[in-house]
Amino acid sequence: MPVSTTPLPETRHSLGAKRRRVRRIRLAGLTGTVATAAVLCTGLVTGVASGSAFGLPTAAGTPSALTTALDVVAPGQTATAKSDFTVTDASGDRVSVHAGSAVSRSTANTVATIALASGKHAAAEASGKVNASELQTSLASLAGYQKLDADTVLARADATQDAAADVTTATEKVEKRAAAKAAAARKAAQAAAAKAKQEKADAIRQAAANTPAGAKATAQALMSSQYGWGSDQFSCLVSLWTKESGWNYQAYNASGATGIPQALPGSKMASVSSDWATNATTQVIWGLGYISASYGTPCAAWAHSQSVNWY
Numbered sequence: 001m002p003v004s005t006t007p008l009p010e011t012r013h014s015l016g017a018k019r020r021r022v023r024r025i026r027l028a029g030l031t032g033t034v035a036t037a038a039v040l041c042t043g044l045v046t047g048v049a050s051g052s053a054f055g056l057p058t059a060a061g062t063p064s065a066l067t068t069a070l071d072v073v074a075p076g077q078t079a080t081a082k083s084d085f086t087v088t089d090a091s092g093d094r095v096s097v098h099a100g101s102a103v104s105r106s107t108a109n110t111v112a113t114i115a116l117a118s119g120k121h122a123a124a125e126a127s128g129k130v131n132a133s134e135l136q137t138s139l140a141s142l143a144g145y146q147k148l149d150a151d152t153v154l155a156r157a158d159a160t161q162d163a164a165a166d167v168t169t170a171t172e173k174v175e176k177r178a179a180a181k182a183a184a185a186r187k188a189a190q191a192a193a194a195k196a197k198q199e200k201a202d203a204i205r206q207a208a209a210n211t212p213a214g215a216k217a218t219a220q221a222l223m224s225s226q227y228g229w230g231s232d233q234f235s236c237l238v239s240l241w242t243k244e245s246g247w248n249y250q251a252y253n254a255s256g257a258t259g260i261p262q263a264l265p266g267s268k269m270a271s272v273s274s275d276w277a278t279n280a281t282t283q284v285i286w287g288l289g290y291i292s293a294s295y296g297t298p299c300a301a302w303a304h305s306q307s308v309n310w311y
Contacts, residue, residue: 103150103151103154104150105150107150108145108150108151108153108154109145109146109153111153111154111157112142112145112153112156112157114157115142115156115157115158115160115161115164116139116142116145116160118160118161118164119135119138119139119142119160119161119163119164120139121164122135122164122165122167122168122171123135123136123139123164123167125167125168125171126167126168126170126171129170129171129174129175130167130170130171130174132167134163134166134167135160135163135164135166135167137163138156138159138160138163138164139160141156141159141160142156142157142160145157206279209279209280209281210249210278210279210280211280212246212247212248214280215247215249215260215280215281215283215284216238216247218280218281218284219234219237219241219284219287219288220234222284222285222288223237223288223298226288227288227292229297229298232299233297233298233299234298236297236298236299236301236302237291237298237302239302240298240301240302240305240311241260241261241287243305244257244260244261244262244305244311245259245260245261245262247260248260249278249279249280249283252266258277259276259277259280259283259287260280260283260284260287261283261284261286261287261290261291263283263286263287263290268286269282269283269286271286272285272286272289291311294311295311
């Protein structure tokens with residue numbers, strides 16, 4: 001009875017085994033040319049970012065020594081080398097070396113050297129920032145790699161580069177957060193400095209405005225712009241408030257009259273601003289409004305003061 005040649009349906013187990021076979025690379029009689037390509041990082045060995053021990057070139061039109069030796073085939077297929085070895089590409093940008101590959105000692109040593117260098121650099125950058133214990137363990141596993149078989153070296157180098165990539169990514173995140181925090185602190189410090197500078201300038205201006213000369217200058221400007229009073233009215237105002245307070249914003253009478261205009265009580269001036277006790281300008285504004293409402297002009301207020309000794 002003839003044996004059926006109908007293929008059996010693939011099971012999960014057989015599919016897994018098939019995928020594992022596809023991921024295997026067999027290098028038979030690796031030549032010195034390919035080993036040299038690894039040292040020069042021409043595509044045989046990838047950088048820290050990819051984390052793989054070997055990789056095909058990613059830049060179009062830039063073939064490495066390894067790909068030059070191969071016939072280009074689709075991912076997942078086996079490429080026949082132009083020399084005496086074969087390569088199976090598992091994912092299009094990463095190939096793996098497993099037990100049973102014929103890898104030269106010099107290639108394994110080169111891969112280990114690169115993995116150690118990149119791993120130590122990543123660990124140094126991570127110091128004090130992130131936990132690099134897994135990376136340190138991987139680095140320790142490569143100690144004395146010269147005494148390990150080539151396949152073991154490649155596997156440990158691959159793990160070390162993966163760990164280095166993870167640590168580098170974590171370190172960059174920490175550094176970005178720290179940079180953002182530092183930038184926010186600088187911005188806050190600059191804002192505080194600007195505020196302090198403004199407050200200092202305001203204090204200087206206020207101190208000048210609180211002098212008798214400053215208060216007179218403020219009064220002359222306001223009575224002209226707000227009430228249309230000229231120099232004759234300003235002369236009367238000077239006489240009036242010189243008699244009342246000497247243009248001293250801190251003047252206080254036993255009766256309770258306060259400030260340059262001698263408001264009674266002084267708290268009346270709060271209708272202009274809450275700083276009435278310390279700001280000559282607030283007192284001048286209130287006083288001019290009081291004169292306008294009660295007497296019409298400063299000269300009328302001054303005449304009343306001369307007549308009855310108050311206004």
